[in-house]
Amino acid sequence: MLSLDTSLDTFLYTILFYGFIIFIIEPIAEWSIHIFLHIIDNYSHNTHHKHYNENIVTPELWPIIIYIIAVYYNYYYISLGFIKYWCIHTLLHFYPKLFPSLTRHHITHHKYKNYNFAVSAIWPDIIFGTIYTYKPD
DSSP: OOOHHHHHHHHHHHHHHHHHIIIIIHHHHHHHHHHHHHHTTOHHHHHHHHHHHTTOOOOOOHHHHHHHHHHHTTOHHHHHHHHHHHHHHHHHHHOTTSSHHHHHHHHHHHHSTTSOOOSSOSHHHHHHTOOOOOOOO
16 A cells, blocks of 8 residues: 555656656757757748738647647657647737737747747747847837
């Protein structure tokens, strides 16, 4: 029989582990994937930028496809990261007032595509030197 201390330790370890994945690893992976899409001049991502600049807002579908594949193969950490990215990115485009500082950060990326690659956090751009500070016109 497990003692309360062991159960609590396991619970706290699980919370810390998933917190580390969601708030540290995922934003770095997100930043890395996003900058890579720009480096390879990805057609789908360029279309997203083009649509945004033409005031056409559509959700990206590729993260959902990767999410489904990751769940199918039991890669739950990867699926968690992609669904987090997709939810925040979609909310920033459809409900920009929900997260105003993240929205400004991301919209600035659409104006200056060599900056602000992180979507769900700002700190990776600060650390990796790709931050563009928003300046009101």
